[in-house]
Amino acid sequence: MFLATRELKHSKWRFAMIGMILVLISWLVFILSGLGNGLSSLSAATFKNMDAEYVAFEEGARHSMSRSVISENLVQDLKAHEQVEDAAAMGSHVAVVLKEGNEDDSEKIDVSILGIEPGSFLEPSVVEGKPLTQGGDYQVIINDSLKEQGIEVGDTLEIEGVTEILEVIGFVEGESFNHLPSIFISIDEWRSIHFAAPGSDMGVELPVNAIILQGDSIEQDKLESAIEGIEVTTKKEAINGMPGYTAENGTIMMMLGFLLVISAFVIGVFFYVLTLQKTNQFGVMKAIGASNLFLTKAIVSQITLLATISIGIGIILTYGTAAILPAGMPFALDPMLVFSYAIILLFVSVLSSLISVRKITKIDPLQAIGRVE
Amino acid sequence: MSGIQFENVSKYYQDGAGSKLQILDNVSLSVQPGELVAVIGPSGSGKSTFLSIAGALLQASSGEVTINNKNLNQLSPNQVSKLRLDHIGFILQTSNLVPYLNVLDQLLVVKKMKGKITSADKMFAKELLKEVGLGSKLKKFPEQLSGGERQRTAIARAFVNDPDIILADEPTASLDSKRAFEVVELIAKGVKTRNKAAFMVTHDERMLSYCDRVYRMNEGKLELVEG
Numbered sequence: 114m115f116l117a118t119r120e121l122k123h124s125k126w127r128f129a130m131i132g133m134i135l136v137l138i139s140w141l142v143f144i145l146s147g148l149g150n151g152l153s154s155l156s157a158a159t160f161k162n163m164d165a166e167y168v169a170f171e172e173g174a175r176h177s178m179s180r181s182v183i184s185e186n187l188v189q190d191l192k193a194h195e196q197v198e199d200a201a202a203m204g205s206h207v208a209v210v211l212k213e214g215n216e217d218d219s220e221k222i223d224v225s226i227l228g229i230e231p232g233s234f235l236e237p238s239v240v241e242g243k244p245l246t247q248g249g250d251y252q253v254i255i256n257d258s259l260k261e262q263g264i265e266v267g268d269t270l271e272i273e274g275v276t277e278i279l280e281v282i283g284f285v286e287g288e289s290f291n292h293l294p295s296i297f298i299s300i301d302e303w304r305s306i307h308f309a310a311p312g313s314d315m316g317v318e319l320p321v322n323a324i325i326l327q328g329d330s331i332e333q334d335k336l337e338s339a340i341e342g343i344e345v346t347t348k349k350e351a352i353n354g355m356p357g358y359t360a361e362n363g364t365i366m367m368m369l370g371f372l373l374v375i376s377a378f379v380i381g382v383f384f385y386v387l388t389l390q391k392t393n394q395f396g397v398m399k400a401i402g403a404s405n406l407f408l409t410k411a412i413v414s415q416i417t418l419l420a421t422i423s424i425g426i427g428i429i430l431t432y433g434t435a436a437i438l439p440a441g442m443p444f445a446l447d448p449m450l451v452f453s454y455a456i457i458l459l460f461v462s463v464l465s466s467l468i469s470v471r472k473i474t475k476i477d478p479l480q481a482i483g484r485v486e
Numbered sequence: 487m488s489g490i491q492f493e494n495v496s497k498y499y500q501d502g503a504g505s506k507l508q509i510l511d512n513v514s515l516s517v518q519p520g521e522l523v524a525v526i527g528p529s530g531s532g533k534s535t536f537l538s539i540a541g542a543l544l545q546a547s548s549g550e551v552t553i554n555n556k557n558l559n560q561l562s563p564n565q566v567s568k569l570r571l572d573h574i575g576f577i578l579q580t581s582n583l584v585p586y587l588n589v590l591d592q593l594l595v596v597k598k599m600k601g602k603i604t605s606a607d608k609m610f611a612k613e614l615l616k617e618v619g620l621g622s623k624l625k626k627f628p629e630q631l632s633g634g635e636r637q638r639t640a641i642a643r644a645f646v647n648d649p650d651i652i653l654a655d656e657p658t659a660s661l662d663s664k665r666a667f668e669v670v671e672l673i674a675k676g677v678k679t680r681n682k683a684a685f686m687v688t689h690d691e692r693m694l695s696y697c698d699r700v701y702r703m704n705e706g707k708l709e710l711v712e713g
């Protein structure tokens with residue numbers, strides 16, 4: 114630290130510039146991670162929020178809700194299986210709704226209507242209003258982002274192409290599905306909306322899209338062979354099967370990966386060039402007795418210090434940005450995620466200093482003696 | 487025996503054609519604490535090579551060098567850098583100060599290489615700097631110092647770890663003669679009062695009056711000139 118802090122102080126501007134680059138890179142990394150997090154919850158928050166481990170689809174549905182139709186009767190069979198702690202049916206339906214009384218097309222809202230058993234573990238707790246009840250007659254609880262569209266408890270919603278009218282009885286928080294705000298309804302009423310067209314249920318008795326399973330010790334193979342006509346996936350696989358989820362996530366992860374590599378190079382090269390410029394100086398210090406360890410500590414602590422400060426500023430800027438971003442942006446900062454990217458950035462920076470360290474250990478103190486001059 | 491001893495030390499390089507290039511030829515010499523010995527000689531005669539071997543920066547091809555009863559041939563690289571830190575003080579030609587350290591820190595960094603800096607270390611460093619006339623410039627950086635002041639800082643730095651041996655390679659090369667005298671005088675005074683064994687390589691024959699013995703290096707051979 115002795116050399117590190119004194120040099121930082123003495124060459125403020127030089128280090129401020131590289132610090133600036135690090136600040137910008139880490140800022141971008143955090144923003145991207147927030148965006149990725151926001152997008153993925155937009156696409157699958159309801160799935161992620163579920164207190165469940167596995168999902169049963171129709172055999173051949175390849176992890177997709179929209180391709181899967183199975184009978185609700187299987188819930189009883191699954192519950193009876195020893196590895197399954199609890200099971201609940203679920204259905205999804207993409208719809209366009211309009212608040213009753215609004216006429217204008219521009220006030221139409223895209224939503225995901227999700228059918229669940231009232232009172233089951235799939236029902237999220239309401240933050241306002243009342244929870245769902247059996248036979249509630251098209252009562253729904255909806256995501257609170259719809260408040261921005263002026264919807265309140267007690268309002269009614271028309272569904273385009275369907276005659277049923279929904280009554281809003283409560284709000285839930287942070288629930289979206291397929292990039293659309295979630296509307297929860299009792300599974301029987303969902304069925305009459307989703308399978309409104311005659312024959313669309315393909316002859317399945319009491320059709321639903323999937324059955325969500327609780328149970329830590331579920332063995333997928335055993336369950337699939339025990340119960341006819343289903344495939345069992347983990348919740349994570351089901352989330353990856355959401356339309357667009359893998360593509361979105363993959364793009365963002367790739368950008369993050371590139372950024373980390375870029376930052377490693379920028380920092381690594383900067384300090385390497387600095388080290389090259391200082392070969393003579395390091396040679397003199399070695400001649401008067403500095404060990405490789407002493408000089409290595411100096412450069413590693415310098416990079417660590419600089420990176421910590423820059424990443425810290427990056428975090429502050431990120432939270433500042435988050436505060437002024439429009440509410441509709443799919444941007445969600447997860448402190449755990451920010452923290453882990455900060456650690457990764459720090460690690461990458463320190464790792465990149467190793468090329469300088471290698472150079473230092475190779476410097477011959479002999480060059481300090483007046484034989485070259 | 488303390489001080490530094492050379493016994494039949496030779497140094498040669500293998501040149502490209504496979505023939506030997508002899509730089510030092512059977513050099514023997516002993517310097518005791520309190521002695522300042524000068525080495526003069528034409529350019530390319532091997533003076534810096536000699537000094538580098540004395541400072542454990544370069545290995546002799548044959549022969550033995552002992553510093554404070556330690557045979558340099560038997561030390562590992564880590565032990566060698568520790569030996570330099572503990573027992574040898576270097577005064578180099580020019581530009582050998584660390585640019586971002588102030589005068590006081592130039593000395594303290596040597597202490598830091600050993601471990602913690604105590605307040606006694608600070609006192610000692612300030613005292614040394616006062617002796618070389620820099621008591622009022624402790625907070626100055628090298629770029630704010632004159633050539634002579636820089637070299638005086640380097641002299642103080644060479645003494646700060648209380649080494650047994652002082653090695654100086656043309657310490658006056660970049661100075662005018664008035665400052666050159668001052669600098670050599672300071673080295674001589676330090677060697678006498680602190681009882682060090684010291685070598686000085688120089689081109690400048692006017693400086694020899696301060697030295698106890700003078701050797702001339704000629705084509706790798708060391709001859710006593712006076713003393």
Ligand SMILES: Nc1ncnc2c1ncn2[C@@H]1O[C@H](COP(=O)(O)OP(=O)(O)OP(=O)(O)O)[C@@H](O)[C@H]1O
Nearest residue numbers: 483484499507509528529530531532533534535536
């Ligand atoms: N690595 C090396 N390989 C081959 N020859 C070398 C090597 N290093 C030094 N020499 C040669 O050794 C000789 C002595 O060099 P040295 O630096 O000791 O001279 P010097 O007496 O200090 O000269 P000056 O007064 O000019 O500083 C020179 O002729 C030089 O070319």
Ligand SMILES: [Mg+2]
Nearest residue numbers: 483484533534
């Ligand atoms: Mg020389």
